[in-house]
Amino acid sequence: MRRINPRFIDKIVQIVFNMQAFFTVSILIVIVAIIFIKGFPYVNPEFIFASPEDMGRHGGIFPSIAGTIQLALLSILFATPLGVGTAIFLTEYTRESTFTKLIRFGVESLAGIPSILYGLFGFIFFVIKLKMGWSLLAGVLTITIMILPTIIRTSEEAIRSVPRQLRIVSYSLSATKWETIKKVVLPAAAPGILTGIMLSIGRAVGETAAVIFTMGSSLRLPLSIMDSGRTMAVHFYILAREGISMEKAYGTALVLVLSILSINVLAYYVMHRAISKYS
């Protein structure tokens, strides 16, 4: 038997890979398309700005949109200084040592913990032991810890990519280390840091497991940080799982996915602009 021509195999393989990639990409496009097509008819101003009635069977999703924004923004408010501060410490204030390795180990480990364990921890620590109850505050603190590794890693990368010469110039002009960081390093690293922040917001918005056991699932708009509330993701989960209303579920899914995708697209856009500015 003659050996099959390797060029022929090469062609076949190429076709297979092309088709495979096309297939994979289609699946993901189909997912987004379904959400858009199925959800579109149900999303209107009333849906966005009205409160749910009858467990969400009727009305809108306003409290859960507000709850999502509250949760995401407050978590970012806590996590950004902590995360950027950690990144600054790791890049500017120390050399690689056992101490930095230990901190990096902590960050990596936090990044690897699945969200249900964050939920478990937030539940026992914030909700039960610190007696916060199911509340916005417990949710915010849990999500803060959960998104911290993302912010640390993206900020560290952004800070590291600031040219060393800029720091040297700043020092030579009699700046202290902190002045140099504040006036030169952070402005130059800002786009990268912003990207990390936005990716974290996306994560907070889409999270369910860690939120539902800490912030609870009250349908009312949280008016203080000690109130329970639900995010869009939690609302969607309850609508879908308990079969309350498929229409409202699709509508909520559309608003949810659209917000996350637009936050993430914005994040990539900012990052891309920053990269092209430097090169």
Place this chain on the structure above:
Amino acid sequence: MIEKALLKERFVKWVLIAFALSSLLFLFLIFIFILAEGLPLFLKVGVGNIIGGFKWAPTRGSFGIFPMIVSSFLVTIGALAIGAPMGLSCAIYLSEYSGKKTQMLLKPALELLAGIPSVVYGFLGVIYIVPLVRNYLGGSGFSLLSTSIILGVMILPTIISISFDALISVPKTYREGSFAMGATKWQTIYKVILPSAKSGILASFILGMGRAIGETMAVIMIAGNALKIPGSILDPLRTLTGNIALELSYASGDHRLGLFSTGVVLMVIIMILNYIANFGIKRKIAK
């Protein structure tokens, strides 16, 4: 003025150290509080009766989670069986076959999809995959197979992104050397590029596994949550994560402690996976 700046300098340093330590503190707290709640039951009921036990009836003193451990691994392996070949071939396509333009467009687009919340995947699984399995293959449709399919798709972005990075970082000279010896593109990929990107690809699989085994909301929506080891891929099953999420909101007493014991087991598995993934990645860098 200058004294103020220098004083601030020292103050800032201490604040930053405190910030940096916060990550460690949080990790420590998570560890301690999950262990503190989860370990007592191990002592009371016995490690073997929990990890090796088959019966989960927490209100009647049975805390066996063996079927859930097995199920967690089964869905993870199932997810990998579907996600790994698809993800890897997609990564190969992107790094070796697609044009620069397609690459620039598709890679971020695929990564964006990592942001789609798991509840949405779970929902779509219930609406589309579960009936498909029920109608064509039988059973209730809430099954190991459906769960594996959904998890397989969910881990695609992770696998594609990380194996793509591994493939693209194979030095150009390797490719050129292979082409120069008359190898075809596929021979080059198969014999040169894949072996040199091996550890990175492996790391992407392990990270994908980590995501699959830790996934919760999508799983409880489509797995059926039955309390036994599935006999076939069409049987329903309950994972460790699902067990926690399904019962945490109403559990109390020993029942709640049992959920934390489940959490401890999950945490140990995740730690082992992370260790393996980090080890793999470090070896790649060392090379």
Place this chain on the structure above:
Amino acid sequence: MNTKIAIDRLRLSFGKNQILKNITINVYKNTITGFMGPSGSGKSTIISVINRMIDFEDNVEIHGKVSIDGINILDESCSPVILRRRVGTVFAVPIPLPRSIFENIAYGPRLQGISGRTELHRIVEGSLKKAYLWDEVKDRLSTSALKLSGGQQQRLCLARTLALKPEIILLDEPCSGLDPISTAKIEDALNQLKSEYTIVLVSNNTKQIARITDFAAFFYMGTLIEYNTTDKVFTTPMEKQTEDYIQGKFG
């Protein structure tokens, strides 16, 4: 003549690599002193000791004394941040900060707590004039400094250093990447500046050293070979190595 910088038996090594071997030299007030020598001679390293930028390098060991106005700047008690207000530096490659021309110059004064708009403007204008750049940029102070040409950027860096109101200006091969016209402008500026400042110019360009310095020091392999008035060094060098270097036989 008054001694401004007194370097006394300065030894410096990076790990096991000895870069400076027992350097003793005095730099006089209100003069331009040229440090010349082939690469690896240690001339730039001396500069980075005088402004303590050496602090940012790893594995450095320093012995000896470097005094400015009689006070040892290598002492623990001497703050490098305060020192760098008195000792300004212009580097070989012009590195503007990614902000406007105005903000580049105002960076140092702002750090010193000057925030009044009129005062900052006065400082910026004065510094730019001294650096012979004012006429070229006066209409576009708020544009990005990165848009300036290489020669303009280097004069911007000089102006930025002048805005610190330092006593000493160190220039580390400031013209190495510049065209002759830009070089001439910087040299003109330096000639004007020496009445107010003490200037140390590190250069591998012997012609430049001959043109504008009052004193010239020749370094080779971390050792000071010869130091005298520029006239004497260039007309009647005492050492054979100096003569060879000046005539371009090596370096």
